[in-house]
Amino acid sequence: MARDYYGALGVSTDAGADEIKRAYRRLARELHPDVNPDPGARERFAEVKAAYEVLSDPEKRRLVDLGGDPLDNGGGRGGGGDPFAGFGGLGDIMDAFFGATTGGGAGRGPRNRVQPGADALIRMRLTLEECAAGLTRDLTVDTAVLCSECTGSGCAPGTSPTMCDICHGRGEVQSVQRSFLGQVVTSRPCPNCRGMGEVITDPCRQCGGDGRVRARRTVKVKMPAGVADGMRVRLAGQGEVGSGGGPAGDLYVEVDEEPHDVFTREGVDLHCVLPLPMTTAALGTTVRLPTLVEGEELELDIEPGTQTGTVRTMRGKGMPRLRSSGRVDGHGDLMVHIEVLTPTKLDTRQAELLRELAALRGDEQPDLTVGGRNGGGLFARLRGSRGGR
Numbered sequence: 001m002a003r004d005y006y007g008a009l010g011v012s013t014d015a016g017a018d019e020i021k022r023a024y025r026r027l028a029r030e031l032h033p034d035v036n037p038d039p040g041a042r043e044r045f046a047e048v049k050a051a052y053e054v055l056s057d058p059e060k061r062r063l064v065d066l067g068g069d070p071l072d073n074g075g076g077r078g079g080g081g082d083p084f085a086g087f088g089g090l091g092d093i094m095d096a097f098f099g100a101t102t103g104g105g106a107g108r109g110p111r112n113r114v115q116p117g118a119d120a121l122i123r124m125r126l127t128l129e130e131c132a133a134g135l136t137r138d139l140t141v142d143t144a145v146l147c148s149e150c151t152g153s154g155c156a157p158g159t160s161p162t163m164c165d166i167c168h169g170r171g172e173v174q175s176v177q178r179s180f181l182g183q184v185v186t187s188r189p190c191p192n193c194r195g196m197g198e199v200i201t202d203p204c205r206q207c208g209g210d211g212r213v214r215a216r217r218t219v220k221v222k223m224p225a226g227v228a229d230g231m232r233v234r235l236a237g238q239g240e241v242g243s244g245g246g247p248a249g250d251l252y253v254e255v256d257e258e259p260h261d262v263f264t265r266e267g268v269d270l271h272c273v274l275p276l277p278m279t280t281a282a283l284g285t286t287v288r289l290p291t292l293v294e295g296e297e298l299e300l301d302i303e304p305g306t307q308t309g310t311v312r313t314m315r316g317k318g319m320p321r322l323r324s325s326g327r328v329d330g331h332g333d334l335m336v337h338i339e340v341l342t343p344t345k346l347d348t349r350q351a352e353l354l355r356e357l358a359a360l361r362g363d364e365q366p367d368l369t370v371g372g373r374n375g376g377g378l379f380a381r382l383r384g385s386r387g388g389r
Contacts, residue, residue: 008051024052110171110197117242119249128260134225144212150204152211152245159202164193171197211245226322229257268332281340308340
């Protein structure tokens with residue numbers, strides 16, 4: 001009498017492959033001798049395994065549905081045989097308990113030919129003025145694009161992939177070794193189809209079967225105001241198309257900021273050096289400073305007696321403050337560092353005038369006792385700094 005393989009797994013005769021696999025795993029976890037010490041569990045486990053081996057094979061299952069028994073031809077359990085022989089060793093144990101496999105049982109299956117594409121990176125060189133104002137520019141990029149001849153299939157027009165005759169569509173090949181645990185079945189990707197289960201016998205002449213080709217194209221990039229060196233703008237889906245016509249990755253445009261002749265940038269703040277003639281610093285004046293906006297200038301009042309090292313801060317005159325949303329939220333500051341210039345070349349008249357000024361001010365000889373804190377001069381400060389040593 002034919003065995004009741006469906007009953008052994010507790011599934012109906014119209015159960016799908018996934019339902020049969022789930023039932024087998026559930027019973028294997030329950031009946032495996034390492035888990036269940038009951039004396040009858042070993043025989044029951046062997047019945048469950050045999051039922052799964054039959055019902056997971058389409059040809060053997062078809063024979064069962066016709067009323068036959070595929071294990072009656074001598075390839076079955078056989079009386080008195082080891083119910084664990086042919087279990088697949090570690091492979092089927094891992095499959096039963098963890099849903100994974102090193103071979104035997106249900107394999108990993110073929111690898112999908114369609115793979116997602118990689119991201120791409122391109123650098124855009126910008127001036128400080130362009131970083132401050134933002135801009136939209138067309139960029140030429142060289143990336144992998146979808147093959148127009150085969151539209152990603154990799155096959156010549158009118159053809160399609162065929163099943164691999166080495167792995168028969170499984171995408172992997174197996175090798176069996178005997179060990180003290182029984183048969184250890186190991187799997188590796190099929191070298192003929194590279195794990196895909198199918199081969200392209202007539203590849204597309206344009207892409208060589210890859211489904212993509214390299215090409216130059218133009219993309220429009222919008223840089224918001226306030227970008228800085230090293231920042232990246234992401235263009236979704238504008239990167240490399242994946243093999244087999246897979247979805248494209250992203251394109252990242254990285255800012256490469258050029259040094260400026262006047263301004264130095266620190267985050268959203270700008271710094272510049274304003275050289276002033278000695279007389280201008282002494283008398284005071286109003287100077288006009290250039291800005292990053294073409295044709296726009298700022299007025300800065302220089303107070304009489306301004307010294308070298310004085311820093312004047314102009315609030316809100318720096319770079320735009322870029323938020324993560326891409327919107328501008330205020331501006332940084334502009335710091336003007338004043339440097340008083342002492343003349344190095346004087347004609348006779350200029351020298352006479354400076355001597356006259358020095359005489360009027362009593363500055364012919366420097367007074368090293370003047371200008372120190374608490375009445376002390378330069379020498380007093382020097383002595384104080386050395387006294388603590």
